[in-house]
Amino acid sequence: MTTHENVVEVRELRKIYGHFAAVDGIDFDIHRGETFALLGPNGAGKSTTIEILEGYRDRTSGDARVLGVDPGRGGLDWKARLGIVLQSSGESGNVTVIEQLRHFAALYPNPRDVDEVIAAVGLQEKAGTLIRKLSGGQRRRVDVAVGIVGRPELLFLDEPTTGFDPEARRSFWDLIRTLQSEGTTILLTTHYLDEAAQLGDRAGVIAGGRMVDLAPIGELGGADARTPLVRWREAGEQREQRTDAPGALVAALIDRLGPEPDALEVIRPSLEDVYLDLIGRETSTSDDAEPTTTETEVAR
Ligand SMILES: Nc1ncnc2c1ncn2[C@@H]1O[C@H](COP(=O)(O)OP(=O)(O)OP(=O)(O)O)[C@@H](O)[C@H]1O
Numbered sequence: 001m002t003t004h005e006n007v008v009e010v011r012e013l014r015k016i017y018g019h020f021a022a023v024d025g026i027d028f029d030i031h032r033g034e035t036f037a038l039l040g041p042n043g044a045g046k047s048t049t050i051e052i053l054e055g056y057r058d059r060t061s062g063d064a065r066v067l068g069v070d071p072g073r074g075g076l077d078w079k080a081r082l083g084i085v086l087q088s089s090g091e092s093g094n095v096t097v098i099e100q101l102r103h104f105a106a107l108y109p110n111p112r113d114v115d116e117v118i119a120a121v122g123l124q125e126k127a128g129t130l131i132r133k134l135s136g137g138q139r140r141r142v143d144v145a146v147g148i149v150g151r152p153e154l155l156f157l158d159e160p161t162t163g164f165d166p167e168a169r170r171s172f173w174d175l176i177r178t179l180q181s182e183g184t185t186i187l188l189t190t191h192y193l194d195e196a197a198q199l200g201d202r203a204g205v206i207a208g209g210r211m212v213d214l215a216p217i218g219e220l221g222g223a224d225a226r227t228p229l230v231r232w233r234e235a236g237e238q239r240e241q242r243t244d245a246p247g248a249l250v251a252a253l254i255d256r257l258g259p260e261p262d263a264l265e266v267i268r269p270s271l272e273d274v275y276l277d278l279i280g281r282e283t284s285t286s287d288d289a290e291p292t293t294t295e296t297e298v299a300r
Pocket residue numbers: 017022040041042043044045046047048049087
């Protein structure tokens with residue numbers, strides 16, 4: 001039997017603003033060494049949750065333990081074991097990349113080598129550049145570098161790759177895989193479901209402050225949500241059927257309707273389809289909902 005050491009434990013966590021429950025009683029654990037993705041639409045309560053766990057925000061009720069400590073009471077020793085990449089950086093930017101990294105490295109007992117961290121985020125050529133002169137995506141990489149320079153046991157990544165170009169995102173994934181192989185526990189929020197699929201072991205999906213599903217990434221939504229869907233037109237009507245044997249159904253349709261059934265499609269629900277199903281229709285009006293293409297197949 002395997003037992004998991006929980007690096008994060010959250011029970012009935014609530015955050016109420018006035019009469020509004022931003023986080024409305026959620027439970028989850030994060031095991032040592034795993035990457036847990038917190039997914040959900042804008043305003044779902046992800047950042048509020050993560051900020052409570054980082055010790056930046058009070059909770060209204062419920063219980064939270066991070067590395068065995070109540071985050072509302074964590075001291076400097078506890079903070080030194082965390083790496084934090086906030087959703088938006090508050091960088092003034094009047095220092096160079098290497099100065100910034102050296103400054104933060106000096107705050108930790110066992111920091112990584114600053115040059116290695118700068119190389120890991122692909123900023124070697126910008127090491128001597130003032131942060132305010134960097135592009136948005138490059139500044140985000142500085143945020144990530146600051147988050148990992150202290151060799152954290154637990155790394156919080158709140159939408160870490162927003163603004164990254166595709167190549168930078170791939171390099172970032174490689175960097176995270178290195179951290180994972182070193183045993184770092186990671187809590188990741190992202191709107192990029194391919195990123196969650198690439199990096200995450202398990203995911204929690206939050207909507208309206210509640211956890212609507214929590215499962216290994218490949219099992220979100222349950223088996224039925226991933227059953228292939230066959231669609232076709234017959235006698236002027238759109239027809240569809242879910243089946244685990246789409247080939248057999250297509251063969252039967254060909255027998256019945258001829259070699260090219262009208263508008264025939266076999267759809268294997270992507271993580272994005274499953275996710276959109278989970279969070280329901282109310283979020284489809286969200287101003288910056290993620291694209292609804294089906295290109296983000298679960299990759300692990
Ligand atoms: N200080 C605050 N006072 C009042 N309401 C707040 C405050 N901070 C956050 N909220 C509200 O709490 C809800 C959850 O916000 P939160 O930032 O946690 O969402 P999120 O899931 O991180 O969203 P996004 O994906 O847009 O980052 C939102 O409706 C937000 O408006």
